[in-house]
Amino acid sequence: MGGWAEQLINGLAVGAVYALIALGYTLVFGVLRLFNFAHCDVMMAGAYIGWLCAERLRLGLLPAAVAAAGVCALLGLVVERFGYRPLYGASGMPLMVVALGISLLLQYTAMLLFGAGARVYPFGYTGGVVRIGSVTLPASKLTALLLCVALTAGLELVLKYTRAGRAVRAVADDKTAARLCGIYENRAVSLAFVLGSALAGISGVVYGSMYLVSPLMGLTPGLKAFAASVIGGIGSIPGAVLGGLALGLAEALAGAAFGTATKDMVSFVLLIAFLLLRPGGIMNSKSGTGRV
Amino acid sequence: MHLLSCEGITKRYGGVTAVDGVSLSVEEYETLGIIGSNGAGKTTLFNILTGFDRPDSGTVTLRLNERELQVQGFGAFTFAHMGVGRTFQNLRLFEEMTVYENIRTAILSMKRTEIAAEELLKLLGLTEQAEMPVNKLPYGTRKKAELARALVCTCGVKKGCRLLFLDEPAAGLTTAEAYELALLLLRLKKQYGLTMVLIEHNMAFLEDLCSTLCAMDEGKIIAAGKPQEVFSAAVVRSAIFGE
Amino acid sequence: MLQETTQRLNRCRGELCSPTVYTQSQVIPRTRNARPYKKLWRADITAGIKDAAPCSIFSKCGCAMHRHYNNKGISEMKKIRLGVTKYILAAAAGLLLTMLLNRDAYAAAILSRMFIAAMMAAGLDLCVGLARQLSLGQAAFMAAGAYGCGTVALVVSERSLPGVAAGLTVGVAAASVTALAVGAVVLRLKGDYLAVATLGLGEIVRVVLENCAPLGGAAGLYHIPRFTTPELAFAAALLCGVFGLWFARSRNGVLCRAMGQDEIAAASIGINPMCMKLLAFTLGAAMTGLAGGLYAGLLGFISPKDFTFARSVDILAAVVIGGAGTTIGPMLAAMLIEALSALLQGVANIRMILYAVILIVVTIIKYTKGGRRRAPVKL
Amino acid sequence: QSENTLRLGVNLELTGRLAWYGDATLKGIKLAAKEVNAAGGIRGKRIELVVLDNRSENAEAALAAIRLAGRENVKTIIGPSTSGGVKASLAAGCGVPILVPSATADDLAPKGGADNEMFRICYTDTMQGKAIARFAVKKGIRTAAILTESSSDYSRGMSQVFAKTFKALGGTVTAQEYYASGETDFCTVLTKLKQQPFDALLLPGYYTEAALIIRQMHELGIKAVLLSGDAFDVPALDELVQSREYLSNIYFTDHYAPAGKEHSDFARSYHKAYGEQAPAYAALGYDCVKLFALAVQKTEGAATAEIAQQLAYTTDYSGVTGVITIDENHNALKAVHIIELQNGKRSEAAEIEPDNINQFTKNP
Amino acid sequence: MLKVQGLNVAYGQVKAVREVSLQLNRGETVALLGVNGAGKSTVLLALAGILKPESGKILYRCGDNYSGNKGNGIIRPRGKPHGIPAGQFDSTSGQWVDITTMGAQERVRLGIALVPEGRHVFPTATVRENLLVGAHIRGDNEVEADVERMYRLFPALYEKQRIPAMSLSGGQQQMLAIARALMSRPRLLLLDEPTMGLSPKLCEEVYRFIEKSSAEGLTVLVSGEDGRSLRQICSRALTVVNGALRT
Numbered sequence A: 001m002g003g004w005a006e007q008l009i010n011g012l013a014v015g016a017v018y019a020l021i022a023l024g025y026t027l028v029f030g031v032l033r034l035f036n037f038a039h040c041d042v043m044m045a046g047a048y049i050g051w052l053c054a055e056r057l058r059l060g061l062l063p064a065a066v067a068a069a070g071v072c073a074l075l076g077l078v079v080e081r082f083g084y085r086p087l088y089g090a091s092g093m094p095l096m097v098v099a100l101g102i103s104l105l106l107q108y109t110a111m112l113l114f115g116a117g118a119r120v121y122p123f124g125y126t127g128g129v130v131r132i133g134s135v136t137l138p139a140s141k142l143t144a145l146l147l148c149v150a151l152t153a154g155l156e157l158v159l160k161y162t163r164a165g166r167a168v169r170a171v172a173d174d175k176t177a178a179r180l181c182g183i184y185e186n187r188a189v190s191l192a193f194v195l196g197s198a199l200a201g202i203s204g205v206v207y208g209s210m211y212l213v214s215p216l217m218g219l220t221p222g223l224k225a226f227a228a229s230v231i232g233g234i235g236s237i238p239g240a241v242l243g244g245l246a247l248g249l250a251e252a253l254a255g256a257a258f259g260t261a262t263k264d265m266v267s268f269v270l271l272i273a274f275l276l277l278r279p280g281g282i283m284n285s286k287s288g289t290g291r292v
Numbered sequence B: 001m002h003l004l005s006c007e008g009i010t011k012r013y014g015g016v017t018a019v020d021g022v023s024l025s026v027e028e029y030e031t032l033g034i035i036g037s038n039g040a041g042k043t044t045l046f047n048i049l050t051g052f053d054r055p056d057s058g059t060v061t062l063r064l065n066e067r068e069l070q071v072q073g074f075g076a077f078t079f080a081h082m083g084v085g086r087t088f089q090n091l092r093l094f095e096e097m098t099v100y101e102n103i104r105t106a107i108l109s110m111k112r113t114e115i116a117a118e119e120l121l122k123l124l125g126l127t128e129q130a131e132m133p134v135n136k137l138p139y140g141t142r143k144k145a146e147l148a149r150a151l152v153c154t155c156g157v158k159k160g161c162r163l164l165f166l167d168e169p170a171a172g173l174t175t176a177e178a179y180e181l182a183l184l185l186l187r188l189k190k191q192y193g194l195t196m197v198l199i200e201h202n203m204a205f206l207e208d209l210c211s212t213l214c215a216m217d218e219g220k221i222i223a224a225g226k227p228q229e230v231f232s233a234a235v236v237r238s239a240i241f242g243e
Numbered sequence C: 001m002l003q004e005t006t007q008r009l010n011r012c013r014g015e016l017c018s019p020t021v022y023t024q025s026q027v028i029p030r031t032r033n034a035r036p037y038k039k040l041w042r043a044d045i046t047a048g049i050k051d052a053a054p055c056s057i058f059s060k061c062g063c064a065m066h067r068h069y070n071n072k073g074i075s076e077m078k079k080i081r082l083g084v085t086k087y088i089l090a091a092a093a094g095l096l097l098t099m100l101l102n103r104d105a106y107a108a109a110i111l112s113r114m115f116i117a118a119m120m121a122a123g124l125d126l127c128v129g130l131a132r133q134l135s136l137g138q139a140a141f142m143a144a145g146a147y148g149c150g151t152v153a154l155v156v157s158e159r160s161l162p163g164v165a166a167g168l169t170v171g172v173a174a175a176s177v178t179a180l181a182v183g184a185v186v187l188r189l190k191g192d193y194l195a196v197a198t199l200g201l202g203e204i205v206r207v208v209l210e211n212c213a214p215l216g217g218a219a220g221l222y223h224i225p226r227f228t229t230p231e232l233a234f235a236a237a238l239l240c241g242v243f244g245l246w247f248a249r250s251r252n253g254v255l256c257r258a259m260g261q262d263e264i265a266a267a268s269i270g271i272n273p274m275c276m277k278l279l280a281f282t283l284g285a286a287m288t289g290l291a292g293g294l295y296a297g298l299l300g301f302i303s304p305k306d307f308t309f310a311r312s313v314d315i316l317a318a319v320v321i322g323g324a325g326t327t328i329g330p331m332l333a334a335m336l337i338e339a340l341s342a343l344l345q346g347v348a349n350i351r352m353i354l355y356a357v358i359l360i361v362v363t364i365i366k367y368t369k370g371g372r373r374r375a376p377v378k379l
Numbered sequence D: 001q002s003e004n005t006l007r008l009g010v011n012l013e014l015t016g017r018l019a020w021y022g023d024a025t026l027k028g029i030k031l032a033a034k035e036v037n038a039a040g041g042i043r044g045k046r047i048e049l050v051v052l053d054n055r056s057e058n059a060e061a062a063l064a065a066i067r068l069a070g071r072e073n074v075k076t077i078i079g080p081s082t083s084g085g086v087k088a089s090l091a092a093g094c095g096v097p098i099l100v101p102s103a104t105a106d107d108l109a110p111k112g113g114a115d116n117e118m119f120r121i122c123y124t125d126t127m128q129g130k131a132i133a134r135f136a137v138k139k140g141i142r143t144a145a146i147l148t149e150s151s152s153d154y155s156r157g158m159s160q161v162f163a164k165t166f167k168a169l170g171g172t173v174t175a176q177e178y179y180a181s182g183e184t185d186f187c188t189v190l191t192k193l194k195q196q197p198f199d200a201l202l203l204p205g206y207y208t209e210a211a212l213i214i215r216q217m218h219e220l221g222i223k224a225v226l227l228s229g230d231a232f233d234v235p236a237l238d239e240l241v242q243s244r245e246y247l248s249n250i251y252f253t254d255h256y257a258p259a260g261k262e263h264s265d266f267a268r269s270y271h272k273a274y275g276e277q278a279p280a281y282a283a284l285g286y287d288c289v290k291l292f293a294l295a296v297q298k299t300e301g302a303a304t305a306e307i308a309q310q311l312a313y314t315t316d317y318s319g320v321t322g323v324i325t326i327d328e329n330h331n332a333l334k335a336v337h338i339i340e341l342q343n344g345k346r347s348e349a350a351e352i353e354p355d356n357i358n359q360f361t362k363n364p
Numbered sequence E: 001m002l003k004v005q006g007l008n009v010a011y012g013q014v015k016a017v018r019e020v021s022l023q024l025n026r027g028e029t030v031a032l033l034g035v036n037g038a039g040k041s042t043v044l045l046a047l048a049g050i051l052k053p054e055s056g057k058i059l060y061r062c063g064d065n066y067s068g069n070k071g072n073g074i075i076r077p078r079g080k081p082h083g084i085p086a087g088q089f090d091s092t093s094g095q096w097v098d099i100t101t102m103g104a105q106e107r108v109r110l111g112i113a114l115v116p117e118g119r120h121v122f123p124t125a126t127v128r129e130n131l132l133v134g135a136h137i138r139g140d141n142e143v144e145a146d147v148e149r150m151y152r153l154f155p156a157l158y159e160k161q162r163i164p165a166m167s168l169s170g171g172q173q174q175m176l177a178i179a180r181a182l183m184s185r186p187r188l189l190l191l192d193e194p195t196m197g198l199s200p201k202l203c204e205e206v207y208r209f210i211e212k213s214s215a216e217g218l219t220v221l222v223s224g225e226d227g228r229s230l231r232q233i234c235s236r237a238l239t240v241v242n243g244a245l246r247t
């Protein structure tokens, strides 16, 4: 049946979008052990910035993405500085509550500024449709897929093989020890946030141009990306991407096989199955586990 | 008659074989010391013997009320109810509780409300620190608190095996304190009929305390016997003392 | 001093450590010879432990023991216990006053909602504050309670006392059974992972409800008799609060608390971590289920949309702001948040913004006051 | 002062997912209230609106209704604009007539019958489902697929009725699929639907998802007639679909036709007040207030019970959205308009009288 | 090299260190002894800049960089440390700098490294990465050579270089902690109970290493139990009693 091939490609394409958002999630979680629920709202902000650039300033996709990345990075910095930093001493829960508060704040501020209704990027903004054999695919999805791979590779290289990247990971592991190694832990955390938020901005533009922009647009992809990052192995950059792709595929195939009513459930069932059977996710990341 | 014995215990982590076919047994009322270089697999073996880890293969047998019982699959908490108390290499206390509460919790858990926590504290010389939150105490005191808590399990059982596992009890103590501790352990042993297994790197401490010694290297037991014999064995001298 | 210690030690050694015979092999065979000190041990056990050995940790006097227990409870608990009567009296007085003053339908609805929120906070606090098992899927248990209660109430269709009682019982049972089933699976996970899993579960329950035709699907259940009055909700909240406080002091509560602080340490003193987690999780869910039942009885209409992730978040926020682990704190915070939400109704467009700002600011102030800005150095 | 005013409660979705519908309705309500007050009020009393936001949440809607009735002492409540909210408000049982502008679910009121508090001035899902099915058959459509929003009462209700009527009239439903609210990527569903050929796709859903579905349909190369309900009458839909050529071959039911006589005055004043074209939701809100004014006019002392009675007596009131007659279950008997979208242009394709909807043999 | 005057450190109400004054000369190895709870760790933490003293002064004079067995000159730290005049990195400056209010990060850049009590390795990073993080402040190109040097010093680490530090045994983690501190090429090394949990063989090795490096100019302050071996390698011992130095 031809449908399956199409579904497969659809799944991968949607998965790429999840993966793109999951990258930022994973990055911030790695440093703060915080599920940054505000991440998808930073993404929303990025989508709006991109929309403003495209609709009002008539800029192209690339400048819009760059602008969104910049503004979101700034937003991330502010959020980290004033929202999270005062609470690093406390346990995880207050942080989580603040994250949720910031998420609400961003959503409803956007609603106040831009109205509750959805907005859309100018038509043809992301360049029509691509045909692969019998399968048609919007070009934007292909962009997402490529972008995702490129960003992942870049991020992985930065974190693994650069001094700053290692510092970020060291702070994630043990703040005091990092200080003893001469790392300014606040700077490292900020760096992670800036990177993560810039990613969110880019994914916001990609997501927004592909679909719609609205104040609550972050909710669903946020939860999915969150699931993706756990499925891939939280804290692991390649894991986030694999998780996103796996999730997209699973959803598409389950939707095709068992009816689309189950599609939403699939991601969470997959999430829980992974947590139980392989808590480290696809990449078997070890963050958070230790020895007796 | 041995209280505890294990047979062919093997534990692998990825490519590393942390414990490699270890068999040993612990007699009632004996004090068994385990020595070995770093990474020899001592802690891993301990974890298996006290139920915190499952061996990949091998059996652990506990003699309980005159019956032999294979226990390798049991949860760690059942070990405690059988009278196996233990301490940890990286201390594991209830950090937000006071010393007293740590002990009190153990007493409640073991349902031995007739144990007087004060007496236990006095025994270990912790009376003054009883109301201090444990996370504010210096290392040595914390170790004592953990020992006290383990004692509740060990001494607390009515019908059990009174086994005490100590992972590096003297690490971080000064010589005088280590002696103090050795003395204390001896007294406890005398008073409550304890059987002890301990890991140590402090040889003087072991020499004073142990009736039997067992040396490990790379997951295997390379020597066992009386302290002096083990210390003088050539394998031990090269593997552990580096001579 | 060192000298003296060493001498004492040697004396002890002489007394205690008599030689045994070893052969060198991997298994250490034991000679079965009677050990000279064996008798001594035995004697020691029988005489020394059972009777009045000078340094025995066993005291025979049971009542002394009990007195002791009562005088010196777990210190965290002491704080709570001191406050219990005071808090409850204050709460009761305040609420009765409110009820007397405000008898219109709206006040009644708001009051009921406040009490319902308080119950949920108390429930989650058992789970999060006491056992430290972070649950982000509390809305699922609320849904179980609401749907359980709603179905029964629809069948009975009377506002009679037995009907209401049956409905609430079924609601609580439904929530508890859900929690038990779900908990047995997900509580194997730790920390953040558990939070993620419960979040996922909450969503799954919602999607299942949306697609479950017998329970009304997306349209939900309506025509449920509206039995919830502020008095009933208050009584239930009081029950939950008192139960929560009592549980925290009870043996199992203490063990739960210990387990929450360090699972491995808890296992080493014979606490079954899974058992404790399940207990706290289920009790918390039961309270939440009761709240869900009352919620169904308050609105007369429930649909899956009422039990979203946002609901779970609201409860968690209350627990954190009120101070996890104190039962009363979260309950009061939940009531305050609910009241605040009603007060802010007038400024519809910036209501949520204000709510968010208050949430953030209060949390930051609460968790940074008293110079706790930096992590206490723990090396 | 309160003797000179009539308090009219408004309980609408002003924030949240459905805020657009609430906003539009509120605009109509405000316009009507202004007009009534400008004309000297009702028996000398001015209408005073008490507006509460229900955040598009059911529980909040119930609470708002309770507050309006129990604390604000309003005579009548208008809203919410969607079925879930109305059900919740009605379940709260607050003893004040609730005028329902646009909620179309069949079973809104707890008990039905003459003594319920609900007065609906729009048609029901059954009516619009039947109407669109009949229209489809009339247009020569033989096979149809259905794409339903699984979490929406409205979408499910309409799909059901459509399927039943369509089958009864000799059509075949080739596929039934679902999507969730808030979803953005429908390629899976659409690819699945593509496997079975169909002439028309019924898509009863809110405009955000619908716009994406329309776009993605065209991207996947599905060319079919699109059928839908009144939720499509949102200017934002056209905007979000972006392309005019995608906005073709779309037929949906609506509460009024832009060409109607009665409503040209309304359309003009609305345009003057807000600078935009009036959507159906605004017209419905407008009619609610006018109907309320009429009912109060007929009462002695404007007591709520009297108002309810007068509302129930409404027959052949010709409002902006057509001729309204409230039946014994307090539902409106009204004509259903079918609007056609071709290249982004709207025009009325058919008007189906209420009497014709239920008669299967007679042509509309 | 280091002068401490009237140092007081408190944890909330608890005064853990009282009026401690001490002086360390370049190249000497000093033991810090005391029973448990005496305040050794607190002194070391305060010297490393993790704890802020209540009162007292810590003065530091940058001597030559400790350069291991290579004999290289100064290594300029990466990143601009706050509040340190540029000239003070020079070996020639020889001025006393008041470092009392400096953070731990700046002190590392000045050449003070601490091996904390209880290891504190970075658990999810591999052994090699741990070492590289240890060299965070360095901008020279001899980092790789130093990593190799550490592997020679602790061959056990070489075998485990690609393994996350959390799966090392306790003793291996201790080795890693010491090696990591050495990676910053400190001039003053503070060791808190470095031999805790190490087997006798490794203890010997660590002590011998300390001896060797202090011969090369490294100043070492080491706390620990007063075994014979510790006394042997130290030129003098300070004893902390109840938070104060016994004279």
Ligand SMILES: Nc1ncnc2c1ncn2[C@@H]1O[C@H](COP(=O)(O)OP(=O)(O)OP(=O)(O)O)[C@@H](O)[C@H]1O
Pocket: A291, B013, B014, B016, B017, B018, B036, B037, B038, B039, B040, B041, B042, B043, B044, B045, B089, E167, E168, E169, E170, E171, E172, E197
């Ligand atoms: N969870 C794990 N994952 C991977 N490797 C492990 C794990 N636990 C232990 N190991 C490895 O098993 C070996 C034995 O470790 P163990 O902790 O038992 O040593 P030990 O004898 O207690 O050493 P020490 O005296 O240093 O505490 C070590 O090489 C260690 O790296």
Ligand SMILES: Nc1ncnc2c1ncn2[C@@H]1O[C@H](COP(=O)(O)OP(=O)(O)OP(=O)(O)O)[C@@H](O)[C@H]1O
Pocket: B135, B136, B137, B138, B139, B140, B141, B172, C377, E011, E012, E014, E015, E016, E034, E035, E036, E037, E038, E039, E040, E041, E042, E043, E117
């Ligand atoms: N975080 C803390 N909060 C409060 N008091 C503390 C804290 N840490 C240590 N103390 C107190 O400070 C004193 C000194 O502790 P410190 O850890 O410096 O001792 P130490 O000499 O290193 O002991 P050890 O040999 O056990 O490591 C102790 O009395 C202890 O109770």
Ligand SMILES: [Mg+2]
Pocket: B042, B043, B044, B089, E169, E170, E171
């Ligand atoms: Mg060990």
Ligand SMILES: [Mg+2]
Pocket: B139, E040, E041, E042, E117, E192
């Ligand atoms: Mg110390």
